[in-house]
Amino acid sequence: MAPSKDLRHFLDLLRKNGELLSVGEEVDPRFEVCEFLRQFDKGDGPALLFEKVKGHSIRIVGNLVGTRKRLALAFGLQSEERLLETYRRRRARKIEPRRVRSGPVKQVVIKEKRRVDLNALPIPVYHEADGGPYITCGIVTAKDPVSGLRSMGLHRLQIKEKRKMGIHLSNPPIARFAEEAERNGKPLDIAISLGVHPIILLASIVSSAREDKVAIASSLLGSPISLVKCETVDVEAPAHAEVVIEGKVLPNVRELEGPFGETSGYYFSDHSHVIEVTAITSRKNPIIQALHPTVREVSLLGGPAGEAEMIQMLRERGFAVQDLAISQSSNRTHVTLSLRKSHEADPRQLLHFLLSGVPYIKHAVVVDDDVNVHDPQDIEWAIATRVQGDEDLLIIPNLRARSIDPSKKGDFMTKVGLDATVPMPLRERFRRISVPSEVREKVAKMILRLKEKTGSGYKRSD
Numbered sequence: 001m002a003p004s005k006d007l008r009h010f011l012d013l014l015r016k017n018g019e020l021l022s023v024g025e026e027v028d029p030r031f032e033v034c035e036f037l038r039q040f041d042k043g044d045g046p047a048l049l050f051e052k053v054k055g056h057s058i059r060i061v062g063n064l065v066g067t068r069k070r071l072a073l074a075f076g077l078q079s080e081e082r083l084l085e086t087y088r089r090r091r092a093r094k095i096e097p098r099r100v101r102s103g104p105v106k107q108v109v110i111k112e113k114r115r116v117d118l119n120a121l122p123i124p125v126y127h128e129a130d131g132g133p134y135i136t137c138g139i140v141t142a143k144d145p146v147s148g149l150r151s152m153g154l155h156r157l158q159i160k161e162k163r164k165m166g167i168h169l170s171n172p173p174i175a176r177f178a179e180e181a182e183r184n185g186k187p188l189d190i191a192i193s194l195g196v197h198p199i200i201l202l203a204s205i206v207s208s209a210r211e212d213k214v215a216i217a218s219s220l221l222g223s224p225i226s227l228v229k230c231e232t233v234d235v236e237a238p239a240h241a242e243v244v245i246e247g248k249v250l251p252n253v254r255e256l257e258g259p260f261g262e263t264s265g266y267y268f269s270d271h272s273h274v275i276e277v278t279a280i281t282s283r284k285n286p287i288i289q290a291l292h293p294t295v296r297e298v299s300l301l302g303g304p305a306g307e308a309e310m311i312q313m314l315r316e317r318g319f320a321v322q323d324l325a326i327s328q329s330s331n332r333t334h335v336t337l338s339l340r341k342s343h344e345a346d347p348r349q350l351l352h353f354l355l356s357g358v359p360y361i362k363h364a365v366v367v368d369d370d371v372n373v374h375d376p377q378d379i380e381w382a383i384a385t386r387v388q389g390d391e392d393l394l395i396i397p398n399l400r401a402r403s404i405d406p407s408k409k410g411d412f413m414t415k416v417g418l419d420a421t422v423p424m425p426l427r428e429r430f431r432r433i434s435v436p437s438e439v440r441e442k443v444a445k446m447i448l449r450l451k452e453k454t455g456s457g458y459k460r461s462d
C-alpha cells in the first residue's frame with residue numbers, strides 16, 4: 001500500500017480502518033478539546049475529529065497517531081511489526097522534495113495586513129494556567145541564513161495578537177537559524193504548517209541539525225513532498241498543508257511567553273522570540289491538528305524514530321549497542337541500552353558519550369544483551385541484581401540544562417548514568433536461570449494450541 005501524502009488521505013485511511021471518531025457535539029477550544037484528547041488517550045482510543053468547534057467553522061483533529069497501529073498506518077503499513085525495519089530502510093533511501101507552482105494550500109490567500117487575523121483559527125487553550133491559545137502542532141520551516149539549508153522543527157507558538165505570536169526557540173535547527181539571522185540584525189523568514197501528513201510531523205522532530213528534514217520526510221513517506229513558494233517570505237511550505245502561516249522571527253526582540261503546560265507535565269514560561277505574521281494561506285474548509293503535550297502521541301512520534309536514529313548514530317561511532325528503548329513516560333529523557341561488552345570500560349564510555357552528546361537524555365542505563373530493554377520489569381531486575389551504587393553510578397554535573405526541565409539549576413543540569421552490566425570475569429555467576437530453549441519453544445507451541453482450542457480461555461479446565 002502506498003503511503004498517503006496529506007492529512008486528508010491519512011484521515012480517510014483512519015476512517016477505513018475504524019480508527020477515527022467524529023465528535024458531532026459542539027466542543028469549546030478552551031480546555032474542552034484538550035480534555036477530550038486526554039480522556040481518549042487510553043488503550044486503543046481512536047483519533048478524534050471535532051466537527052463543531054465553538055465559535056469557528058474550521059475543524060480540529062487530534063490523537064492522530066496515538067497508537068502504534070496508527071503510527072504504522074502513517075507509514076502505509078497494516079501491522080506494527082515492521083515499523084522499525086521500514087523506518088530504517090526508507091530513511092537510508094534519499095528522496096528529495098520537489099517544487100510545484102501551486103497546491104491546495106493556496107486555495108485561500110490572505111496577505112493584506114488588515115485581513116490577516118490569527119484569531120480566525122480555532123487554536124486551543126490547553127491547560128488552566130496557560131497564558132493563552134497555543135499552536136502545539138505548528139511545523140516551522142525555515143532556511144539557514146548562511147548555508148541556505150532548509151529544515152523543519154516543531155515549536156510551541158502562543159497567539160498574542162492578530163498578527164503576532166510568541167515562539168519558543170531552544171532547539172536546533174530553527175533556533176540556530178534564528179540566531180544566525182539575528183547576528184546580522186535580520187529577521188528569519190518562516191512558514192508554519194498546521195495540518196499535514198503525520199510523517200511530516202514526525203520528520204520535523206527527528207534529531208538532525210544538518211539535513212533537510214523535508215527530504216527526511218520525503219524519504220520516510222517513500223515519495224517526494226511537493227513544496228510551494230510562500231507569498232510573503234523566502235521559504236517553501238508543503239503544498240498539501242491545510243494551513244500555512246507565513247511570518248518573520250524578529251531580531252533582538254524577546255517577550256514573555258507562557259506559561260504553557262509543557263510535555264514535562266509542568267507549566268513553563270520564558271522570554272521568547274516574537275513572530276510578525278505576514279500572510280495566512282489555506283485550503284477551503286481546512287482541518288487543523290491539535291497535539292496535546294502529554295499524550296502518547298508525543299512519545300510515539302519521537303519514540304520509534306528517535307530510537308532508530310540513536311542506535312544508528314551510536315553504531316556509527318563504534319558502540320556495540322544491541323538495542324535501546326526511550327521510555328515513553330519520561331518525556332524522552334530516559335533511555336536504556338543493551339550492549340555486548342568486550343571491554344570493562346565500554347558501558348562508561350557509552351554513557352559519557354550519550355549523556356554529554358545528546359541534550360535531551362538526562363538518565364541512561366546500560367544493560368547486557370541478555371536483558372530486554374523494552375520490558376521495564378527486566379530493566380528493573382537488572383538494576384536490582386547487577387548494580388553496586390559505589391561503582392556503577394556515573395554523575396556528570398554542570399551540563400547545559402534542557403529548558404523545560406523544572407528541576408534544572410539555572411542554566412545547568414546534572415546527568416546520571418547507571419552501568420547495570422555484569423563484570424566480565426563474573427559472567428557465570430550472573431547466568432540467568434532458564435530451561436533449555438527447545439523446551440521453551442515446545443511449550444510455547446503447546447500453549448498456542450491450547451489457546452486455539454479454548455478461544456482465549458486458559459482458565460477453562462474442561
Ligand SMILES: Cc1cc2nc3c(=O)[nH]c(=O)nc-3n(C[C@H](O)[C@H](O)[C@H](O)COP(=O)(O)O)c2cc1C
Nearest residue numbers: 153154155156168169170171172173205206207208
Ligand atoms: C511535542 C514537541 C514539542 C516541541 N516544542 C518545542 C519548542 O517549543 N521549542 C523548541 O525549541 N523545540 C521544541 N521541540 C523540539 C524540536 O521541535 C525538535 O526536537 C528539534 O527540531 C529536533 O532536533 P533536536 O532533537 O536536535 O533538538 C518540541 C518537540 C516535541 C516532540
